Amino acid sequence: MPGADASGAAVGGSAAGGSAGGGGRGLGGGGAEALRIEGLWKAFGANQVLRGIDLSVAAHEVICLIGASGSGKSTLLRCVNLLEGIEAGTIWLDGQVISGPGVNQNLVRRHIGIVFQSFNLFPHMTVERNVTLAPTKVLGLSRAEAAEQARVLLDRFGLAEKRSDYPDRLSGGQQQRVAIVRALAMRPRLMLLDEVTSALDPELVAEVLDVIRELASGGMTMLIATHEMGFARDIASRVCFLEDGQIVEQAPPARLFSEPSDERTRRFLRRIVDAGRM
Numbered sequence: 001m002p003g004a005d006a007s008g009a010a011v012g013g014s015a016a017g018g019s020a021g022g023g024g025r026g027l028g029g030g031g032a033e034a035l036r037i038e039g040l041w042k043a044f045g046a047n048q049v050l051r052g053i054d055l056s057v058a059a060h061e062v063i064c065l066i067g068a069s070g071s072g073k074s075t076l077l078r079c080v081n082l083l084e085g086i087e088a089g090t091i092w093l094d095g096q097v098i099s100g101p102g103v104n105q106n107l108v109r110r111h112i113g114i115v116f117q118s119f120n121l122f123p124h125m126t127v128e129r130n131v132t133l134a135p136t137k138v139l140g141l142s143r144a145e146a147a148e149q150a151r152v153l154l155d156r157f158g159l160a161e162k163r164s165d166y167p168d169r170l171s172g173g174q175q176q177r178v179a180i181v182r183a184l185a186m187r188p189r190l191m192l193l194d195e196v197t198s199a200l201d202p203e204l205v206a207e208v209l210d211v212i213r214e215l216a217s218g219g220m221t222m223l224i225a226t227h228e229m230g231f232a233r234d235i236a237s238r239v240c241f242l243e244d245g246q247i248v249e250q251a252p253p254a255r256l257f258s259e260p261s262d263e264r265t266r267r268f269l270r271r272i273v274d275a276g277r278m
């Protein structure tokens with residue numbers, strides 16, 4: 001039932017968005033709200049995958065989504081990026097409603113970078129062209145402007161010498177770093193990262209996590225689905241534990257990992273510890 005919410009029709013409806021959604025921000029930090037999700041329900045057929053997700057993300061916050069396989073982490077990210085239609089609920093980006101009818105989805109996606117486990121670089125294009133393509137085609141940058149931007153970004157993430165290489169000449173870690181740079185080249189307001197290290201050999205994980213740390217210290221707002229608990233503890237301003245399509249508990253990592261308040265969180269973390277993954 002898209003449009004069931006009161007404000008679903010207005011993409012530019014900032015008056016109806018953001019703080020008017022009710023419930024208060026509850027962020028403590030006082031920063032502007034980058035993303036707000038209220039009452040998000042998503043089903044695949046009879047399978048109710050997200051069941052009333054509420055989440056508020058302040059600008060520059062880094063939120064890690066943890067939870068067992070199938071708990072709905074990827075689906076939540078895909079809903080935020082409008083890759084999935086939703087049954088109910090409202091999503092705001094920078095105070096503007098982006099869910100529901102009448103929204104220019106391509107415009108919204110332009111402001112949200114998403115990187116998946118599989119890097120999906122264009123194999124027939126050099127690293128530089130992978131990074132400059134969308135900014136020239138979509139943002140209207142000149143080739144020279146886009147190349148300069150690519151140079152700065154590739155340099156920042158230690159990929160300067162790979163500029164002219166094709167993706168198959170790069171390691172998995174390097175390819176994933178290029179994929180992140182490619183998303184950044186669109187100057188997104190928000191980055192969604194879905195298990196970006198889980199296809200990598202263990203020795204390549206650290207370099208990708210370093211890139212994400214660098215992004216976080218640069219103030220990028222991020223929503224990160226991850227099975228890397230140590231990383232989540234290290235980088236997140238808040239960790240959300242999902243089970244069966246609900247956010248069971250959310251807290252700063254020091255609290256969530258050390259003194260989880262919900263029995264379901266405790267059970268999940270015990271399993272992680274027993275499996276030697278934390």
Ligand SMILES: Nc1ncnc2c1ncn2[C@@H]1O[C@H](COP(=O)(O)OP(=O)(O)OP(=O)(O)O)[C@@H](O)[C@H]1O
Binds near residue numbers: 071075
């Ligand atoms: N395109 C789809 N069609 C049908 N069902 C889907 C689809 N995508 C996801 N699901 C179902 O939605 C549920 C949540 O899946 P999702 O991929 O969001 O979980 P996840 O938390 O990301 O898991 P993982 O940790 O394994 O990545 C699962 O039951 C899954 O089978």
Ligand SMILES: [Mg+2]
Binds near residue numbers: 225
């Ligand atoms: Mg997933």
